[in-house]
Amino acid sequence: MKLITDNITWMTFAFHNSLRNHRRSLVTVAIAALGTAGILLAGGFAYSTYEGLSQAAARTTGHLIVATPAHFNVEEDVPLQYGMDNAPALQQQLFSDPAVRYVLPRVDFSGLISNGDKSTIMLAIGIDPEAEFAVKGPFLTVKEGQILQANSTEAEIMLGDGLAKSLKAKAGSDLTLMVSTVDGALNALDVKVKGVVATGIPDIDKRLVYTDIKTAQKILNTQRVSSLGVFLDSMQATDAAQQRIGHLLPTMKVETWLDEAFFYKSVRELYNRIFGALGLIISIIVVFVVTNAMAMAIIERTREIGSLRAMGTLPSELIRSFTFEGMFLGAAGAVTGAIIAISISVLLMIFPVEMPPPPGRSTGYPLLITIDAAMYVVTLLGMIALSMLSSGMIARKTLQQPIVDALAHN
């Protein structure tokens, strides 16, 4: 109890001291606020980017990818060499897991696509059209024509817009696919362009071909699929579902979207470094500003400090007082910064700002700043701790001056 009342007294003293020089305190608080807001906005932007990229990655591959172990580890000599024979049965088994919402078979293959005059490389995916496009949501834009239909009698494809442009193809155009079958023989199939889509990544859209599973299996001369993309009810269910499905299908290997999300991991690593460095720089600036403010405060109060020490105040008690003073300045700055960051984040939700396409992308994206409670708590506590630490350190250093010299200070 006494400790609490003592600390309240020291805090009251520190609070009054922090209001002594209004202008200096205001500048210190303002810089701490800007620093906090900068960290929170940059961090919120990074979080928002991570969230968007992780969603995109998960919707591309599925939260989980189920395939034979060799599919992930060994290069195939012929298409679908390590594919799955019993996909429909596995699908049924996967649906027994409570977190599973969709199970999408995929047939990955490559070859040439031709308009008769020009042939070019394609990277094709055989899909279950309706379910695939349902889960892709906003991460696939139909630029022209329509999406594939599962019950179509014709062999149909959808082209990436870059590839369509290269082949001068549009919805309704007739093209020819040429691939190696699973036996190593060359096969060709005439197809009709159903639609043109864009993933937002030009390098992919220059090679992308979607077709339905049946067409893909027909041209490859197989009943196999490459993998099953498993879509769960939430991202958070991924790890637990991976464990469960791993036990459910012991002969298969189950990878998560993260294992395949090379772009996501690269961006995250890059952003973590950039924003980590930014945070470090801002923290150093805040430490310098608070240290400078406290150093000036201590110099101005040298004689007073000498008097307090002469009266029997222990250096540790004065350090505590100055640390509390730093805490008030840091807390005021941190809270103000958090309010600024929240205000800007909310304003960006109400009045969206469109960002230009990032390198390697053809579409822009809305500038969104995530308000993450944990990040706010950590940043605010960090800012307050830094202010306390810098105040305490400068006080500790300055209090080494002899009392007699402090009392003689003018």
Next chain:
Amino acid sequence: MSQAAIIALHDVHKSYRLGEHLVQALRGVDLQVQRGELLALTGPSGSGKSTILNLCGLIDRADAGDVLVNGVNTKSLTEKQLTIQRRDTIGFIFQSFNLVPVMTVAENVDYPLFLNGVPLAERKERVAAQLKAVGLHEHAQHLPDALSGGQRQRVAIARALIKRPTIVIADEPTASLDSHTADQVLDPMRERGHAEGAAFIIASHDERLTRRTDRIVSLLDGRMQ
């Protein structure tokens, strides 16, 4: 050495470095101060008055010789022990008051009791009584800046005496006060000193003050006359 002496200085030497020069502030001073005694230290600037105050107030250490407070040789005490000793037994009155400007009059007077861990209820009572004794109870919630010089010095005296110290160190306590105001601060010092048995060691050039003390010690060039 008398056993009754609350402070005893034996052959104390102290020097300071002032730029390139070494200044001999005290050259073998022997001094004893009894409990309840009002001792005035006089002498020209640089004679060593403040140095004796600093040593008796345990805010500085002698280069040579012994400084005994309540019979304890302070030479062997650590900085923390000296601080606790000051906190428990020594009150300070500074020439320029040295009140804490962000504390009210009551908070300034309360500060030594707070440091000594006196319970809050008792502190409030003692602060009120102390302020009444120096005639400032109506100014308890004022900040020092709102007070006159004499009032501030009375607050400083109240602050120095509230913990009932056995030693009070006063450095030119009336230097910045006019004669009427000086009387206002001297009387409570003298009354409280004699009433509570505190030894007052006062450095002063002010004859109004020195003629009202029990003993005057004159210093010149770091030696007692």
